[in-house]
Amino acid sequence: MIAILMSTYNGSLFIKEQIESILKQTNKEWLLYIRDDGSTDDTRMILQEYAKKNPNKIHLLRDEFMNMGAGRSFMYLLKVVDADYYMFCDQDDVWMENKIERTYSYLRELEQKYGENTAIGVFTDLTVVDADLTVLMPSLWKGDNRNPDFVYDFYKQWTNRHASYGCTQMFNLAAKKLLLPYRQFEGTMGAHDNWVEYILIKKGVYDYIDESTILYRQHGTNVVGANFSHSYKDDIHKIFHDPSLLWGKIVKDYKRMKIMPFHVSLSKVLWYRFYQSIEAFIKKSL
Template sequence: MIAILLSTYNGEKFVGEQIESIISQTNKDWHLYIRDDGSKDSTIKVLDEYASKFPKQISIDISCPSNMGAGESFMYLLSVVDADYYMFCDQDDVWNNDKVEKTFQRIREIESVHDETIGIGVFTDLTLVDSNLNILSASLWKADNRHPEYTKSFYKQWTNRHASYGCTQMFNKAAKELVLPYRQFKNIMGGHDNWVEYILIKKGVYEYIDEPTILYRQHGANVVGANFGHGYRQELKKIIHNPSILLKNLRKDYDRMKLMPFHVSLFLVLWYRFKQSITSFFNING
């Protein structure tokens, strides 16, 4: 069985549409586990209506009512739900109806050539849409210069902008055992999905599907950015005008390194940061 984990917070506007897209999946071997993180709007009412309508497919966790924040909330659900596979689900997106089927098929293909004790995860591209689901870009990876192949190298992934988003991840039970316990570092740089990818790149298998499986809604605080394809250039320009940003970034690197359950080489982090800066410099001046 596939456990879909949904953490909500003031999501009344879009969460119903997201749940409808999950119910419409071609693969029906899933259960949706929801935890609300202290919503002040009518999110709970919407969730209760769906749980009442689909009691065999949807469960709402009310055992821990405190406000945790998104990362802790998702990882709490992961810790209490027993399943064969897991997926994270954001409250404001819309899933393609074959998202679960395609991702599950890919993870099973990978498992077929690995020992069952190996933690395995899969992620996919995303289609960027506005709040009304009008397409902004068919591929986030192409629009925003993201490189999923960087997940083949821990240090490339560590020092570059990520192509892997939690709302596209699926991973197996062996992977769950690797990523728990979760060490929160959202205020340093990243979140629960970054934690999962770092652990699986280093200690498991982390692959990707080169196609979108989700409509990634852009609104308010979750906007990826309007300057698609120019992220590295913008970052380097900021550093040139304010070199202290570089020191702040290195401090964030160091703080993250201390949290990881394995050794991260400061030398290699610095080397990959240097290579990234050189590449960005020549892109600006080329």
């Protein structure tokens, strides 16, 4: 069974479309577990209505923690829900009808190759849309210069912009056992997806499907969204001219390294960042 884990917070505007897209999935071997993180709008009422109409598919979790923040809320769900496979689900996107089927199929292929006791995760591309679902970017990876191949090199993934988003991830039970206990990164609202990718790249198998399986909605209240105006090369160019910016990144690197449950080489992180700075500066100057 596949457990879909959804954390909600004041999501009444788009939550119905998201749940409807899950109910329309071609793969029906799933259960949706939802934890509301202290909403003050109509989100809880909407969730109760869907759970009442779909008691065999949708389960609402209740606890005393109230507002935990997105990352901790998602990982709390992972801790308390028992399943064979897990997916994270945002409250405001729309899943393509074959999202579960495609992701699960490839994950099973990897399990046949590496064994079911191997921690394995899979992620996909995203189609970026606005609040009305008008397509802004058919491929986040291509349109926003994100390279999914970086997951094959831990230090490239650590020091570059990520192509792996939690709302496209699926992983198996063996992966869950590695991912808990969860440690929240300082100063981040989400970061549960970063935690998943770092650990699976280092300790398991983490691969991707080069196609979009989700309409990733951009609007004014996203916890984390795509930043189209940001250019990583421009950022590196600024760092080259202002070393204090690089120092800030190194401090952030160090804080994250201390949290990880395995050794991360500071010298390798520094080398990768230095190499990227030089490469970007040369390209910018041409």
